[in-house]
Amino acid sequence: MAVEQVLRSRNVWTREERAILEAAVSEYRSFDARATILRRGASIEVATLLLEGFVSRHVDGRDGLRQLVAMQAPGDFVDLHGYPLKSLDHDVGSLTPVKLAVIPHWKLWQIQNENPDLARKLWFLTVVDAAIHRKxxxxxxxxxxxxxxxxxxxxxxxxxxxxxxxxxxxxxxxxxxxxxxxxxxxxxxxxxxxxxxxxxxxxxxxxxxxxxxxxxxxxxxxxxxxxxxxxxxxxxxxxxxxxxxxxxxxxx
Amino acid sequence: MAEWKEPFQPSDDAGAASAEEGVVILDGPFSVAVTFTPEAALRTSENLRLAAKLAREQRERALRKEVSGL
Known part of the structure; x- marks a missing residue:
């Protein structure tokens, strides 16, 4: 799926907002299934929008046992909370082959400053993530x-x-x-x-x-x-x- | 809103144990969901039996104390 199509399916964004987000994409990345996309503690300067496939957020215990703490579907930002945090407290991995759109944090900063309505919607997505975590x-x-x-x-x-x-x-x-x-x-x-x-x-x-x-x-x-x-x-x-x-x- | 209940009161219901593919699955009460090897299941059942015996004795002691204090 293309960025525009993924964002349209969620029915959260206006056409203009979809265009802004699509224009903010700097590159596309693909991963095979069972790949580590982000490691806990690594410094991050980009956010990723999942276009295809399923991604997990998971925490590995000292005993090697893994707990999946979230599953992301197409249209979800995988690591938007990494924008203010600058690193994650969990790993991100691909459960299936995945395609991601990458948006640099500096472009999110630009959106935050120039388009507060869009920034509020991005914030909405991260708090929905938190609601799902609670459940x-x-x-x-x-x-x-x-x-x-x-x-x-x-x-x-x-x-x-x-x-x-x-x-x-x-x-x-x-x-x-x-x-x-x-x-x-x-x-x-x-x-x-x-x-x-x-x-x-x-x-x-x-x-x-x-x-x-x-x-x-x-x-x-x-x-x-x-x-x-x-x-x-x-x-x-x-x-x-x-x-x-x-x-x-x-x-x- | 559902009525608030104090969490994790002692359960009066027993857990349901079953054998599946060479292991023992303990389901409930509450959110208990554990899979044991047969050996670990036997050790756990013995631990539970001994702890249950002690817990009964504790209750009886507490009851005797309550009655004698009247």
Whole structure:
């Protein structure tokens, strides 16, 4: 996807703002799956917008165990919080092959000074990231294993629906069982069991990198999911809740 | 808004243990989600049994103290 297309799908930006952001891109970078894009503590002077694929923010423990603390989808800024922080307290890695658009921090500074409305929208994105982080903490701290996966799948469906990469019921999620285990704080065997339980309950099936939700309302109930913390546009939430199916874009 | 409850009260529900692909999965109560090797599961069950015995004794001591103090 091109920058303009990715930004358009999110329906946050005006045409002029999309043009400003596209003009701010200095280069494009591609990574294979399972590459480290940014290391914790490294000095950074650019922000990256994810155009294609999935990216993780993760923290590695001293025991070598990894915890995924966020997953970014196309249209997300991967490291906008690095603009004021100048380095990250976590690693960023590609879960799939990815394409990124790079925007230098000095251009963000220029936007901040010349276009406060656009700067406020960029700020909005980072605080939505924080809202999602809070929900991920809730998920790990309060939900049972099967609820954690149900919640994650509902969240991913809603986020991908908002950018046209889910039709509301089906979406590509090329994550391994190990990735899902890292997201949910479970072992891969436990994830396997939970996936079977979701299938047996008639809520959703997962195979070959794709998810099919059979009963979204039931999956939402089980996962205690409500999409308010994603701060999606009202019309997106209405269409999603109503079970409206959407035609997928070519990239979907 | 849901009624606020004091977090992590002792659970009166037992965790559900199951065997899966040669390991033991403990599910619940609350957000407990642990996978053990069979050996670790056996050691954990013994630790739990001993701790439960001690906890019962603590309760009984506390009850005796309460009754004798009346």
């Amino acid at each position: 991920w903490m809730f998920r790990l701290g309060r939900l049972k294993a099967v609820q954690r996966l149900a919640h994650f799948l509902c969240e991913t469906n809603a986020r991908l629906f908002a950018i046209g990469l889910s039709d509301g019921r089906r979406f590509a999620l090329p994550l391994t069982q190990f990735d899902l285990a890292d997201v949910c704080g479970l072992t891969s065997v436990h994830v396997n069991r939970v996936m079977r339980e979701l299938r047996e309950r008639g809520l959703c099936t997962m195979r070959a990198g794709s998810v099919e939700i059979l009963d979204f309302a039931g999956l939402m109930r089980l996962g205690a999911f409500e999409p308010g913390y994603l701060y999606l546009n009202d019309d997106v939430v209405k269409r999603l809740s109503a079970g409206e199916k959407m035609e997928l874009s070519e990239d979907g």
